[in-house]
Amino acid sequence: MPHAALLETLIVVFLYILAVFFGIKVITQTAQPAKALGYLMLLFFLPGIGLLIYLGIGENRRINKIYDRKLWRDIRRYEQVKQRIHKRSLENLAANEKALAPFSNVVHLLLKDTLSPLTLHNEVEILRNGEGKFPAVIKALREARHHIHLEYYIFENGIVGDEIKAILMEKAREGVEVRFVYDDFGSKDIKRRFLRDLRASGVQVYPFYRVRFFANRLNYRNHRKIIVVDGRVGFVGGINISDRYSNAVTGKPSGGRAGHSGPSGLASRSAREKVYWRDTHLQIRGSAVYSLQYLFLSDWSFASGQDVEFHDSFFPRSQVQGQTLVQMASSGPDSLNPTIMMANNAIIHNARRYVYITTPYFIPNESVYDAIRTAALGGLDVRMLVPFHSDSWIVNKAASAYYEDLLNCGVKIYRYQKGFVHAKTIVVDDSLAMVGSANMDNRSFELNFETNALVYDQGVAVQLKEQFLADLDDSDRLDAARWGRRRGFTRFQESVARLLSGIL
Template structure:
């Protein structure tokens, strides 16, 4: 028997592989998911023994349905319910927002039934261009913290800018300020020495979904891609800028390339929603060990009235909230749609919406990096450009450096800044968060930034793009096969 097993080991392993693969294929078919994604997984399982099973295990689990991320329902907490009731707009405020939108963008109606995405109007919003501006404001606000600091980041590295941030929160913790920190265990790199220092200073810090070999995990896991800071429940930061020297254009950093990004500073009631999402994350990483205090949700008075809705999505949500919000905004646009994203690997709905918007005469423009930080992502992105160009969408390649901003502006009315890329990973896999802003002044400000960025872009010529080499097209086609899995 042993001799038979030894002489037929490879055959036995192949048989086991395909038995498992067939079982997985049956499960995939029964789920009735997107046909393109279904075919992609079936091809990988059928053509690549063993490797296909690993890919399906890492990418193919539908966490939104299986509820593997089964967090405690924070929304049932008494304090959170009270805050939610307070955030519900009165009829006068709702009418003011309706008058502004003029029935052009129905995002409020899309998300209004979710207690986790209330529309708030008592807000001031400051748009922060690039890391050097964001961190200047953030550090000033952190140093003024009196009660608590809550921080959640995908990338947190203890190099120059990260060490400065961590030193500040250590000092605040020594002063008696409550400091809680969540960092993604794949995206972040902190030394054991720094972690010990945080503990000794009194900073509570937890990794999100700890992995054994983070350097090998890459992008394959369901990761927390959010960037949230809440200070004293009054000031909030959200956007695309992580805590890494790569994101800061200081000359002494010797960055290999210029980094273009966008972040928001919010003061007002929308911060309470950011607080809610941080608390939900902290509840997850500590297995429910959190006391929700009324002091986390103080009364806030601002001299501004910017309407803001916080949209969050991830494996723990029933719907792809951010993707649906972006799609609704595009479908209801009447003048223009300006999008900036570092990764453009959209689903069919987004592609069709952009094509239709352009074909009916809207000004649709897209800024993407000329050179991505991922070969396969860049080629997959390129495979989607020709159908957009054919429909009249104007595509621009950012050539000054790397554009990492995730923004969209529509009709001088609606804008969004957040962590969500235009790709499947952001729409369906990672934990993401965006601020949706209904305000003409802020929309015009983001529009001006978009037009300013065009000066550092190369417009993509349709004729030249169609004449690119067969080898380029082949690479794009192969990469596109992986697009539903990326």
């Protein structure tokens, strides 16, 4: 018995020595205090389990080096087009100075930080849910003549996935260049035969950062949902390729997955059955498609190891005469700054009348949290639409921990009841609409590759606002007084989850 007790003591001491070692690593290598605090809590309160979690989803120097190489490739392309993009964007800004006045600093932010051009001559269509997106995508794919480029976090076998697969194979046999990048974690249920069939028909397919071991399976993922056809039409937003995203497809979710993976890759039992899926995507025609093309080709170069030349067939002269202004906000582990997070802050700070936010995962950092509270305290109409039930218990608890303070500041919070709301949108003052792949959480701001489209157009903004207000009819508004009477144990759970919010 003494020997057993001694062995137990030695194991505990050894685990705490490891906790101290990795704790020093966390402090020196983790930039965000909330994230560092979360890891330190795990390491010292659960020394064995916490260490495994840190090794599984924590910092990874090898990945950083890999993305350094990706960033270097992107910078080379950046220098090739820098002057031309900068000049044209400033011309568009000057020509539309009055319309863009409230958000000119947002335009400058994206232009200076990521060289994201402000493009004119665009036509933008809001696609509601999968039943709105997939027919438009299938039509565009069938009309492809030169190339099809797809980049998706989740691509699953099923009615939708199989139909798109058949079109890609058909187009490849016709001589159309088809390139497909899928995230190796998000799309882990793609069947090998599915990929073999694509490659056999001439489709070029590569995973984005192949998962070989568990370590960092959940971090540094490509969360983008992009399609570019012939350099003329593009799709961007929150809708992946899967049957669950279309309410026109009945039955259980396809692909054998136990529900959609949330920000930490976890799925709840409630997500196993088919539920009504509320989501938003954009179809864009015009010069803004060039930005999506640039993003795809940069990610393709990283995933495939190929350097694709930026020839004119990828960036054909646009014939679109529309006057919609569009700019892309993109960021990821290879970014010098958390661009999407900074764009969110700038948009909220520049609002003058209202800010309407839809997000499935609300775990903000302090700057975004303060921006929302400041807007509400300043008298703006600030509303948030979030899920009634998230697909991750701990994420739901962490998000709930923020609600009481927001309610007390005057933020109106609505929880969607009809099904699961997965859209990621912001609409402000009938002037700006943002739709994309980024959630309002640390994972989207810092860890994943994301892309949002900013549309500076009254017509699009009003349409998105109307959809937001219609969704409120299917939602329950939180009452501040009733919410404040939550049980003590519930508050405790939320507080613990919030302490871990930096790593969720």
